[in-house]
Amino acid sequence: MTEPAEALVIGAGPAGLMAAEVLAAAGRRVVVAEAMPTPARKFLMAGKSGLNLTKDEPVAAFLQNFSCGSGALPRAPGYFNEEEAQFGPAEVMDWARGLGVELFTGSTGRVFPVGMKASPLLRAWLARLRDRGVDLRVRWRWIGDGFRFETPEGERALIPQVAVLALGGGSWPKLGSDAAWVPFLRNTGVEVRQFMPANMGFRVGWSQPMQRFIGQAVKGVALCAGDHSSRGEWVIGRDGIEGGGIYEVAAPIRDGVAASVDLAPDVTVEALAARFAKPRGKLSLGNWLRRVLGDPVKVALLLEWGQPLPGDAAGWAALTKALPVRHDGPMGLERAISSAGGVSWDAVTPDLELRAMPGVFVAGEMLDWEAPTGGYLLTCCLATGRHAGMAAAARLDQLAATR
Structure with missing residues (x-):
């Protein structure tokens, strides 16, 4: 079966739903095709421990957190551009409040719903879209060949006047972002750069003595990788190191930059050396280090990663700091x-219109960019979805004017 459509959005994550909202607000009839049984699964999963909507900071500082593998990001209206930013942190907060979601800002500037969960916001958002006539079709998996889909009713094809692609990147494939769209676009001449993990942990083969620390948090340290640093917490996992503090510096480490951890970031190397210079007496090595550092998790990391161990106070101080x-x-x-x-x-x-596919726009994590967690990812998905939706609506106006 073949069906005409005024505006088609493929992908019902934050970018796709925002594109659909903008198109519907412009009076357009919108079909949203989603491969999964329910929309925004990754959004809901990310919000299970607290939905971090955005980061309440000036746009200039906010934009410093974005990068891409090909170098500088484009200076385009609506995203990645301080002078013309149209949907930054302030706008995201206003949008959420417009859905009836009360917000609060934490001590680090991160913005959360008062209830912390993603589901109330998503319910209100989907209700708004339904009220505006958006037709959400779940279990509709895009299979290329134009706009053909596998559906519960068999294969279907849509012929849209405009389309927005918001199918996500390559992470968490079990939630829908499986990058199955890559060959479809490459076959039409669209350049797609290889996906790499971002905001990920790192594998570590822990020694037997480290097993007792599995699951424990590493607090009060500073990670450094080149010009990037982090004071956030992270966790010693069974397979390695993970957590917000790691994610902030994950990109340069992934790209080959050597990383170090300062186990006492608020203490000078001279003060540490003085502590290490005090007589050890009959204390075991572990008890002596715990007396100096005060935290058994820090001591465990020092012994795990510090081999061969130093022989004097200055060496212990230098190792603790780097x-x-x-x-x-x-x-x-x-x-x-x-x-x-x-x-x-x-x-x-x-x-955000594909040069090889006129009338087809792209948004969200399908594009070549990355940012740390902390509200940056979601804000950019919303901003690019909004921008693509506005551009698609403008294209429909142009088509109407030529008839």
Whole structure:
């Protein structure tokens, strides 16, 4: 069966739903096709421990957290551009409040719903879309060949006047972001850069003595990788190291930059040396180090990654301030919070329209960009979805004017 459609959005994550909202607000009839049984599964999963909507900080500081594998990000209206940013942190907060969601800002500037969960916001959002006539079709999997879909009723085809692709990147494939769309676009001449894990942990083969620390948090340290640093917490996992503090510096480490951890970031190396210079007496090595550092988790990391161990106070102080992070590479896409890579910026216009597919726009994690967790990912997905939706609506106006 073949069916005409005024506007088609493929993917019902944050970028796709935002594109649909903008198109519907412009009076357009919108069909949203989603491969999974329910919309926004990754959004809901990310919000299970607290939905971090955005980061309440000036746009200039906010934009410093975005990068892409091909170098500088494009300076285009609506995203990645301080002068013309149209949907930054302030706008995201206003949008959420418009859905009836009360927000609060934490001490680090991260913005959350008061209830912390993603589901109330999603319910209100989907209700708004239904009220505006958006037709959400779940279990509709895009199979290429134009706009053909596998559906519960068999194969179907849509013929849209405009389309927005918001199928996600390559992370968490079990939630729908499986990058199955890559060959479809490459076959039409669209450059798609190889996906890599982003906001991921790193594999570590822990020694037997470290097993007792599995699951414990590492607090009060500073991670450094080149020009990037993090004071956030992270966790010693069974397979390696994970958590927000790791994710903030994950990109340079993934790309080969050596990382180190300062186990006492608020203490000078001279003060540490003085502590290490005090007589050890009959204390065991572990008890002596715990007396100096005060935290058995820090001591365990020092002994795990610090071999061969120093022989004097100055050496212990220097090692404590710059302990090498010894790892076996990044964890895979299947465990990454997000992905780097995707549709090249050279493949799209400033309005996110595919140069090889006129009338087809791209948004969200399909594009080649990355950012740390902390509200940056979601804000950019919403911003690019909004921008693509506005551009698609403008294209429909142009088509109507030529009839």
